[in-house]
Amino acid sequence: MLQLGDEVTMYSLVFVVVLLGTRSPVWTAAITASFYLFLAVFRFPQVPANRVRQVLHPIRGTTGSGKVSVVAHRGGGHDAPENTLAAIQEASKNGATGVELDLEFSADGVPILMHDETVDRTTNGSGPLSQMRLSELHKLDAAAKHRLRDKFAGAKIPTLEEAVEECIKLQLTIYFDVKGHPDEAAAALKDMYKKHPVLYNSSIVCSFEPKVIYRMRQSDPDVVTALTHRPWSLSRFGDGAPRFPSLWKQHWMMLMDIILDWAHHHVLWKLCGVSAFLIQKNFVSPEYVQFWAQRGVEVVAWTVNTNVEKEYYQELLKVNYITDSLVEDCEPHY
Template sequence: MMLQLGDDVLYSVVSVVVLLGTRSPLWTVGIVASLYLFMAVFQFPQVPSTRAQQVLHPPGSGRVSAVAHRGGGHDAPENTLAAIREASKNGATGVELDLEFTADGVAILMHDDTVDRTTNGSGPLSQMRLSELGKLDAAAKHRLGDKFAGEKIPTLEEAVEECVRLQLTIYFDVKGHPDEAAAALKELYKKHPVLYNSSIVCSFEPKVIYRMRQSDPEVVTALTHRPWSLSRFGDGAPRFTSLWKHHWLTLMDMVLDWAHHHVLWKFCGISAFLVQKNFVSPEYVQYWAQRGVEVVAWTVNTKVEKEYYQELLRVNYITDSLVEDCEPHY
């Protein structure tokens, strides 16, 4: 993993940068002291490890939990009640569900910001009300569309109630809307207190996680990360043809990666770190274990990979299918 400097290097690096920039020892001491104070006052502590363990390793689930990605998008239409039921039937410990919002502010399950890829409709969610979404077929473009024909886009409330009924752990994946998401989830936790011991809020955006902890510091949280995500696609291909843009974003990737591993995790007080499977190793798992943080790998889609994570690494993994091998998913 790139830039794995020790956490204690942070303030030394800041000191050197400030000293070079200002050439003033007084300013250097003041700015570094302010950084110490800021971190001490505004960072969130991790939730008690016993409760984080209960969420990540529910009683009776064994050492390793298999979590259905988007409810198990290979086995049933993603982010639907049908997917949640199939995941439970196929032996998943939990489900990962994507949170989005309609034009009238209703929290629903949807990965994209448009309905084009997964339904028989077209258009951005930001311009569609819940009543309009209710007319769409969420199975229209799924490989098993005939089996699940007519499946609807569920509200977040409907999905949570189904997961609670089936005793599934929920990984809430929040793509954005930090204020709206925190408010919606806070209400759900208030209505279903069982979620404190059976769910975790995850996001690629640290602001989302920090806002969630501000809203309710008792919620178990995780940061999600894929190294080089700004400059490259999941398969490694460059995102941009412009060389200067590619190199600039590669540099930003390095900064972001370092921040995730040395500042942001501590600032947000996370209990788990969800990382793309190609970057997980025994050393990496140990790195996070020393910080009281568990690694969860995504997306693990073959039998051989699952055996590796289950038997050797012994870490939770997120998968598109509980029943068969399927295509890589980045």
Template sequence: MLQLGDEVTLYSMVFVLVLLGTRSPLWTTVLTVSLYLFLAMFRFPQVPASRVQQVLHPGSDKVSAVAHRGGGHDAPENTIAAIREARKNGAGGVELDLEFSADGVPILMHDETVDRTTNGSGPLSQMRLSDLRKLDAAAKYRLSEKFAGETIPTLEEAVEECIKLQLVIYFDVKGHPDEAAAALTELYKKHPVLYNSSIVCSFEPKVIYRMRQSDPEVVTALTHRPWSLSRLGDGVPRFSSLWKHHWMTLMDVVLDWAHHHVLWKLCGVSAFLIQKNFVSPDYVQYWAQRGVEVVAWTVNTKVEKEYYHTLLQVNYITDSLVEDCDPHY
């Protein structure tokens, strides 16, 4: 839950902003109370801390290295080969991207098209599973010959492999909140071990809220990168239009505030996945006071890994378990 100081700060800020905008004490009071009642009625409680510890810190490990997209530098991303390489290289878990084929089958894929990672071309929304099975998922990988013929796996295949290898799964859901919640709920029913060995994450709060509605026992996390609306992962502005860039920058400020003061509480998340550049001891402590664990991404150098492992003692997501590499966007 939010601490008392958070409650006072949140509602005081809302009160002042609405008062400045409306100049009406009555409407200001009504809107502020409405926000309080909304959060009180519709928020989800956090999953018990003991189970969160099982998921985020399996065994006796204080810090877990999680392979981003299965470890997209060490093997073709989001493939069975990547999952196996991650286990071999000492990962405690794997982050896997959930998407859907045109015929509604949940699969592993980061993008909305197959162009970047395979020898095919076109949007997933127009490709059935039978079409996707014909593609080489290692075609664009730097060591394509070593992994030639690797296929795009279904979510079910990937989960079974992770369970067999005793890897914690970070399900990264890109969108499709209703479809994703339904598919994951069915998966948790079929494999109850996932309640203690997986976490559902998303940049979209609607996805997490829908997941908690479908199954409130699932451990969840919000993923966030400040300035994500106005800038790409490498910091380059998304929009050439100056006015649009400034408008989206303002929206970034609002979104960041909402993540840290409203959305995490509404969804009842247990972890907060944040881009590494914004993590500090104070930031980790900020979330620890709220019963939320920080997971940093994407941590790709030996020096950074030692910092997170030794000083911060928080889990981190990495593109490679074996060497330094550039981030995979």
């Protein structure tokens, strides 16, 4: 729940902004009250804290004095071909608590693991997923572009079902990263939770898109969920470079970033009833962790790839983190 101070500040800000736009106290009061009622009626409650702790802090694989969970990004894309069974197995062998896996769909509607909308970056194939059936995807070598391609030659793009079964067998927590397709993803994951009830205590559904999380909570309110966020993501790339050559458009998107950031921290998390907030590592501080702790939400940082950073998160912040490698320093994937 938001603290009283947050409630007063949020609705006061809404009131002032609307008043400046409408210059009508009556309309301003009506709109602010409608906003309050909307949140009160349509928000989802958070999953009970004891179940959230089972998911975010399982006994297996936690490290450091704060029992921090270390999650392999895309299965640990530096140590093995990302989003493959080989990566999941390698992450388990290297001591990961869990794996973050990207959910996408083949042209024939089968849920699979893939980060991009095309197969070009990671396989020996080319083309958009939306035009490739599962039978075609299974013919590709998912290790073709990996630095350890010889070691993992022949790795395949797995289905969601195959990946889930492997994680359950290895007792790995799963962070399902959903890029889009809110209705399809919610339906596929709901079926997966129904088929494998153990997932309720060993997985979390995450997304940059609040609509995905809200749809997941509609489909199954017992699923633990998280919003993923990187400030300035609309106006800048992961390395900080501006997205748009037009100065006007760049500044407009920066304004949209400010609004989106405010919405994530004061509205969207409460509407969706999330239990965790996945945030890009550069924006995490002790104060930021405390901000979310006061709201019953845990912080998970991404992508933490150096030993110095890992020690900072494990011993000082005591915050779960997502990493590309369990065994060495490496450059982050954005």
